[in-house]
Amino acid sequence: MALTPEEEPLDSCPRLVSDLKFPNLLPPNPVIKILIAFCKNDPVFDALVNASHRLSLEPTFVKSAESAIEAFQNPSSGGHHIIIVDARYPRTMEAEALGRSIRNSKGSQHTTMVAVVKKSVFEKDDTAVISLLDVGYNRCIIESPHVSICSSELRQIQHSLVRPQNVISTQQALYTALHRSREAVIITDDTLRAQYANRASERVLNMKLDEIVGRSLNDLVTADISNILSHTSRYKDYDGYLTTRRKSQESSQIHVRAVPVSCIGRNPTHLVLILESSSSALVSSNAIGEALQTLPQGKEVPRGSLHSIRRGSFDVRSIASDGLRRTSLAKLSSLPLEAPITKVLSLLAQVQENCSLEEAKLLDRVMEFLKREGLYSPQMKEIRTEDPVATDLIGALLTQGPTNILSSRRSSNDSIIRGGGRPSTGSIVFNKTKESSELSDLLQTALDWDFEIFKLEELTEKRPLVCLGLELFRRFDVYATFNCDEMTFKLWLIEMEKHYHSENTYHNSTHAADVMQATAVYLQQLSNRELKIMDRMDEATALIAAATHDIDHPGRSSAFLCNSDSSLALLYNDICVLESHHAATTFRLTLADDKINIFKNLDRDMYKLARSIIVDMILATEMTRHFEHLAKFVSVFGTDVESKEPLAPDNDDNQILVRRMLIKCADVSNPTRPLKFCVEWARRIAEEYFMQTDEEKRKNLPIVMPMFDRTTCSISKSQIGFIEYIIHDMMDAWNSFIEMPEIIRYMEFNYSQWKLFEEQGINTLSDIKRKQMSLNEETASSISLEEKF
Numbered sequence: 001m002a003l004t005p006e007e008e009p010l011d012s013c014p015r016l017v018s019d020l021k022f023p024n025l026l027p028p029n030p031v032i033k034i035l036i037a038f039c040k041n042d043p044v045f046d047a048l049v050n051a052s053h054r055l056s057l058e059p060t061f062v063k064s065a066e067s068a069i070e071a072f073q074n075p076s077s078g079g080h081h082i083i084i085v086d087a088r089y090p091r092t093m094e095a096e097a098l099g100r101s102i103r104n105s106k107g108s109q110h111t112t113m114v115a116v117v118k119k120s121v122f123e124k125d126d127t128a129v130i131s132l133l134d135v136g137y138n139r140c141i142i143e144s145p146h147v148s149i150c151s152s153e154l155r156q157i158q159h160s161l162v163r164p165q166n167v168i169s170t171q172q173a174l175y176t177a178l179h180r181s182r183e184a185v186i187i188t189d190d191t192l193r194a195q196y197a198n199r200a201s202e203r204v205l206n207m208k209l210d211e212i213v214g215r216s217l218n219d220l221v222t223a224d225i226s227n228i229l230s231h232t233s234r235y236k237d238y239d240g241y242l243t244t245r246r247k248s249q250e251s252s253q254i255h256v257r258a259v260p261v262s263c264i265g266r267n268p269t270h271l272v273l274i275l276e277s278s279s280s281a282l283v284s285s286n287a288i289g290e291a292l293q294t295l296p297q298g299k300e301v302p303r304g305s306l307h308s309i310r311r312g313s314f315d316v317r318s319i320a321s322d323g324l325r326r327t328s329l330a331k332l333s334s335l336p337l338e339a340p341i342t343k344v345l346s347l348l349a350q351v352q353e354n355c356s357l358e359e360a361k362l363l364d365r366v367m368e369f370l371k372r373e374g375l376y377s378p379q380m381k382e383i384r385t386e387d388p389v390a391t392d393l394i395g396a397l398l399t400q401g402p403t404n405i406l407s408s409r410r411s412s413n414d415s416i417i418r419g420g421g422r423p424s425t426g427s428i429v430f431n432k433t434k435e436s437s438e439l440s441d442l443l444q445t446a447l448d449w450d451f452e453i454f455k456l457e458e459l460t461e462k463r464p465l466v467c468l469g470l471e472l473f474r475r476f477d478v479y480a481t482f483n484c485d486e487m488t489f490k491l492w493l494i495e496m497e498k499h500y501h502s503e504n505t506y507h508n509s510t511h512a513a514d515v516m517q518a519t520a521v522y523l524q525q526l527s528n529r530e531l532k533i534m535d536r537m538d539e540a541t542a543l544i545a546a547a548t549h550d551i552d553h554p555g556r557s558s559a560f561l562c563n564s565d566s567s568l569a570l571l572y573n574d575i576c577v578l579e580s581h582h583a584a585t586t587f588r589l590t591l592a593d594d595k596i597n598i599f600k601n602l603d604r605d606m607y608k609l610a611r612s613i614i615v616d617m618i619l620a621t622e623m624t625r626h627f628e629h630l631a632k633f634v635s636v637f638g639t640d641v642e643s644k645e646p647l648a649p650d651n652d653d654n655q656i657l658v659r660r661m662l663i664k665c666a667d668v669s670n671p672t673r674p675l676k677f678c679v680e681w682a683r684r685i686a687e688e689y690f691m692q693t694d695e696e697k698r699k700n701l702p703i704v705m706p707m708f709d710r711t712t713c714s715i716s717k718s719q720i721g722f723i724e725y726i727i728h729d730m731m732d733a734w735n736s737f738i739e740m741p742e743i744i745r746y747m748e749f750n751y752s753q754w755k756l757f758e759e760q761g762i763n764t765l766s767d768i769k770r771k772q773m774s775l776n777e778e779t780a781s782s783i784s785l786e787e788k789f
């Protein structure tokens with residue numbers, strides 16, 4: 001039968017260590033090295049040498065105190081387990097001085113020092129022996145010329161002194177492990193006074209180590225200590241929650257596991273406390289944290305392996321590894337709960353274990369931010385603009401839901417809700433003469449960035465969407481991709497355009513046609529690049545989304561709809577009201593009539609795909625998530641214009657980012673168009689904003705953008721702010737992806753012109769109109785903008 005390590009004879013297992021119940025950390029270097037410092041080779045010396053050979057020790061011999069110190073301190077010696085010094089002749093070998101020097105040398109704390117003394121020393125009195133012990137010798141032995149006596153002495157020294165020292169020496173490695181441990185560990189005596197604390201406990205308790213060690217647990221946490229002791233004195237682990245007494249911070253809940261340990265005797269002499277605060281929990285899912293809070297507190301748990309001691313950690317697997325918790329959390333742990341952000345938090349928690357207290361505090365703050373909603377959404381206060389018009393505009397664009405009543409003005413007029421503008425139901429009959437050659441000439445330029453959108457509006461009597469749509473759908477093979485005839489698309493476009501409100505100055509079908517045209521130019525540019533970024537289905541769905549992205553827009557913002565308790569705001573719970581309505585209207589109208597159902601020939605999977613792309617793209621035009629979309633795009637594709645090799649979207653997530661960015665850039669492309677278009681769009685949006693403010697005043701509603709008052713507003717300033725805060729960075733990022741430097745050139749030129757206008761006092765709508773007339777004259781006399789750059 002195999003013997004257990006404890007039962008094996010010591011000689012056959014020289015590295016065995018007494019009766020520790022945990023797996024031993026084996027001492028290094030099983031060969032025991034012995035340094036024998038004897039000034040002369042007499043029979044006593046010979047007997048010791050023979051005995052050390054008999055015990056397979058590795059001896060080194062020196063003849064003086066100096067050479068003994070040198071040999072001991074020599075790094076190549078690798079350290080000696082035993083030093084035997086001849087203390088019989090103090091004049092030739094100063095044993096006490098040598099002992100002192102050795103003990104003062106680095107690395108001697110685990111070396112056993114033995115002095116050989118004359119028999120007469122023992123017989124007289126023990127003062128000489130005590131002096132030797134006092135300077136650091138562990139043992140004094142009587143000189144003997146007999147090998148067997150020396151061998152017996154050495155064997156006893158080896159067992160009673162060297163081996164325990166070897167075991168103790170390995171504690172250094174265990175303390176290092178403990179000190180670097182992720183979990184906070186505090187070891188207290190049996191009265192719960194801290195005797196040891198590792199580095200992680202600094203973070204959990206927010207105290208320095210020297211403030212923790214020596215303190216009673218009562219001073220460190222709020223806890224019913226008697227409750228803990230009542231468990232641990234009966235050799236039961238305690239498992240529960242304590243509240244920290246954090247310095248200059250709010251106190252927080254920590255999970256504690258107290259494990260009683262007995263170092264001497266039968267009763268616990270120490271308690272090992274394993275602490276974990278919520279911020280360093282490995283699994284930061286709130287669901288799990290809450291689940292834990294609901295578990296029984298201060299529960300007695302069976303004593304067990306090291307594995308079960310680790311249960312204090314919020315690691316799902318270790319939590320689920322024991323009794324009650326296994327049953328209650330088994331389901332949770334088997335669910336795919338880990339989100340990417342959870343992994344990030346977990347990695348940061350790991351970093352936190354090995355950093356300074358200051359760094360750990362900073363990481364705590366970082367982790368708090370990461371746990372918040374809307375990671376990419378800037379808070380309004382972080383956008384600093386001196387100009388109130390820009391503040392108004394950017395604030396309104398980035399804010400969802402009803403206007404904060406405290407931050408807006410109200411007029412005194414009492415009135416009720418404004419209904420959405422009624423879509424015109426007139427059928428589309430083009431003026432044959434206008435439609436003819438001029439129109440077809442214009443459509444030839446359908447993919448030019450300086451496409452004359454307002455000329456198309458005029459030629460089509462404010463119905464540009466159908467004409468341009470048919471042209472672009474043809475160019476991008478949309479009919480083939482959807483396996484659907486041109487007539488269905490024509491009827492569909494007519495129906496969609498009918499649901500744009502022609503009375504809106506900005507959000508009408510000309511804006512839809514303009515966004516669709518920008519989308520087409522971007523698609524064309526992407527397909528010109530070597531990279532296969534968009535397939536035919538991507539192109540078709542992008543054009544369709546652009547055509548309908550503002551359908552049935554009431555000419556008022558979502559905030560207005562929320563403030564006026566409109567039915568749409570009620571339907572969509574004040575969330576993403578308009579964009580949800582545009583997407584829903586697109587599908588509701590399209591599916592309602594087979595004659596216009598452009599999806600009718602797609603199989604179910606294709607239809608689902610097309611629908612999800614279109615809905616996602618329309619929703620992406622919602623401005624409250626502008627910075628989120630932009631930041632995600634930049635984080636994947638960067639903004640390095642110099643980089644010649646654009647990154648291809650290599651997965652579905654990245655493909656989505658490109659589509660969203662594409663429609664967003666098309667939606668607000670007006671500041672990147674030639675100046676005369678840019679100015680006209682600015683005039684149109686300003687007029688729409690003014691109408692909203694007029695109505696808000698009339699109806700005593702909160703005023704979403706108080707600065708957009710037709711009597712006082714500076715349109716130039718609003719455009720400067722819009723370009724600075726919304727357009728500039730987005731177009732930079734987009735240009736670096738698709739390489740269309742003209743959008744940057746136009747944007748920069750337009751920006752400089754708005755600055756000039758502002759200096760010249762060109763601010764109001766009538767100022768802008770006058771400016772437009774002069775711009776048109778300039779164009780007529782063919783002064784190209786390019787020449788002006």
Ligand SMILES: Nc1ncnc2c1ncn2[C@@H]1O[C@@H]2COP(=O)(O)O[C@H]2[C@H]1O
Nearest residue numbers: 621623667668670671681682685719722
């Ligand atoms: N030139 C501009 N000046 C100010 N705001 C603009 C301009 N162009 C677009 N916008 C705003 O940006 C928004 C983008 O989404 P919407 O089309 O819903 O509504 C648009 C306007 O509110």
